[in-house]
Amino acid sequence: MAGIYVHVPFCTSFCTYCDFYSITQLGKKPLYLEGLEREVHRQAEFFNGVPPTTLYLGGGTPSLLSSEELSRVFVCLGTVFLRPHGLSFEQLDEVTMEVNPDDVTYERAVFWKSLGISRISMGVQSFHPEVLRWMGRRHTAEQAIRAYHDLRRAGFDNISLDLIFGYESGVGSDVLAAWDQDLAQMIALAPEHISAYQLSIEPGSKLAQWVQQGKVRELDPELSAQEYALLQSRLAAAGYLQYEISNFAKPGRCAIHNRSYWLREPYLGLGPAAHSFDGTRRWWNPEDVQMYAAGEGVVSEDLxxxxxxxxxxxxxxxxxxxxxxxxxxxxxxxxxxxxxxxxxxxxxxxxxxxxxxxxxxxxxxxxxxxxxxxxxx
Ligand code: SF4
Structure with a gap:
């Protein structure tokens, strides 16, 4: 088992809690794509003659890539890693792409499916309008629900949705009741997979500044623990198996790609800020599109x-x-x-x-x- 991760480092605005490497200068996409193609060719021998089993496009926001840009990425990856084995993307165990609800249309979803993408991971985070606002999300709850149905209509039968818990802003006086509403809404949609992350205050994020300025308070850990227990019990009752701290799936729908991270199997990370592991050594690309495209700034560590x-x-x-x-x-x-x-x-x-x-x-x-x-x- 070995997978490919592609980091797509573009967003049109930043969510308040985010510390992933991402930039809003979409004009750097051509430079990024050139760098990515060069890196793919440099890493052609990574899998030692064995085909990869999974592909994961994460970010950032991969759904900000146009059809032409995504096609270019798939043609390059396919030519180097799949064609020598006579394989297509449809034959991989899993091909996941992260999408933002505001980028999803039925037509785009049909196109993503035609590329061989078999699984979509979409950040919903909350169904409460106030929460989505202070998180700086670029979509409403209605947009997320519409996007989910568009993905289904386009034929995606393996969808993962993300939620975030562990805050009190924007949910009124009853944190637990608000979380329960989010869970009920999520269960009603019935995705195959649900990821639920506890909000963390990442240094350097806007949220960290707000906490420092006293504009936002961290949630009492006891309440966060109660939210987590509610998450576990509600999802278990709805038929989801918890297979990892933050991940829940209907039977047979656990994420295949991420499994290799937890089992310490080799994976190839492509794109700025992406990490790779070959079994004994880890290396990671610079958090800078310019340096990345020039093939500079890679750091490695022998374990x-x-x-x-x-x-x-x-x-x-x-x-x-x-x-x-x-x-x-x-x-x-x-x-x-x-x-x-x-x-x-x-x-x-x-x-x-x-x-x-x-x-x-x-x-x-x-x-x-x-x-x-x-x-x-
Ligand atoms: S869309 Fe994702 S990567 Fe972009 S700012 Fe929001 S959380 Fe970060």
């Missing part, structure tokens, strides 16, 4: 056995089923055996009879703290 060990905990424990303890380096594991046994006794970790270690679902909300206890310096 030590200790780095790999820490990553296994950090990534493996995000998954609801955890990961096999036997995959850990036994010598390094000896350093934390006592902590593992203590956390198992406390109910913060569980071992399965198949040798997996995981965080029980009622503790997933505090997973960061649990994982920290297992990191080696």
């Amino acid at each position: 030590t056995p200790r780095d790999a060990f820490n990553e296994q905990w950090m990534l493996g424990l995000r998954r609801a089923e955890g990961f096999p303890l036997a995959s850990l380096d036994p010598q390094l594991y000896a350093n934390v055996t006592g902590d593992v046994e203590r956390l198992v006794r406390q109910g913060s970790l569980q071992k399965s009879s198949e040798g997996y270690i995981k965080i029980p679902s009622e503790k997933l909300f505090v997973s960061d703290g649990i994982i920290c206890e297992l990191m080696l310096d």
Whole structure:
């Protein structure tokens, strides 16, 4: 299993909470596309003669690419990574594109489908108008719902929608009731997959400034925890399986591409700010379209056995089923055996009879703290 990630670093405005690398100078698209084509050819041998299994276009906002621009990206990727194997995009396990609701029309959705895109991930974030306003989203709730139905009409039968929780602005006095309304609306739409992220105050974001200036208050963590518990119970009752801290899917609809991140399988990241991993080394492109297009500013890091060990905990424990303890380096594991046994006794970790270690679902909300206890310096 190995996938390709393509970062499309363009947005027409910035959401208040966002810290992804993105720019609003759409005039840099030609430069970006030239750089991307050059990088694709440089990385032609990344998969060592084996075809990739998934493709994920994220951002930024990939749906800001015109039909011609997207076609150019697909022709380039197909020529280099699929044609030598006689494959088409339709034959990959999954081809996902992130879209913004305000970019979706029925005609565009039909075109995306014709490219071989099999899965759409769309940021809805909330159905409350006030919330969408302070988040700086470029769409209304009605637009998101219309976009969802346009995608369905165009034939997409694998759609993921995102929600955000963990704030009090714009929802009135009853945070939990407002969140419950969002969940009910989401369940009524019945997407195959739902991602729900807790709002985090990222340094450098507009939101971080607002918090510093006292314009926005952080939500009481106890209330966030209650929202998370409500999320888990409402989605379970609606037939969604929780397979990762923030991800829920109807049976058989878990995201395939992201799985490779959590299992530490190789992936190739293309585009400015994109990260790649070949099994032992990670590297990432500069957060600058100009430098990226010139092939400059790539930073790489060889992982030590200790780095790999820490990553296994950090990534493996995000998954609801955890990961096999036997995959850990036994010598390094000896350093934390006592902590593992203590956390198992406390109910913060569980071992399965198949040798997996995981965080029980009622503790997933505090997973960061649990994982920290297992990191080696
Ligand atoms: S659309 Fe996505 S990438 Fe662009 S600013 Fe909003 S959250 Fe960030």
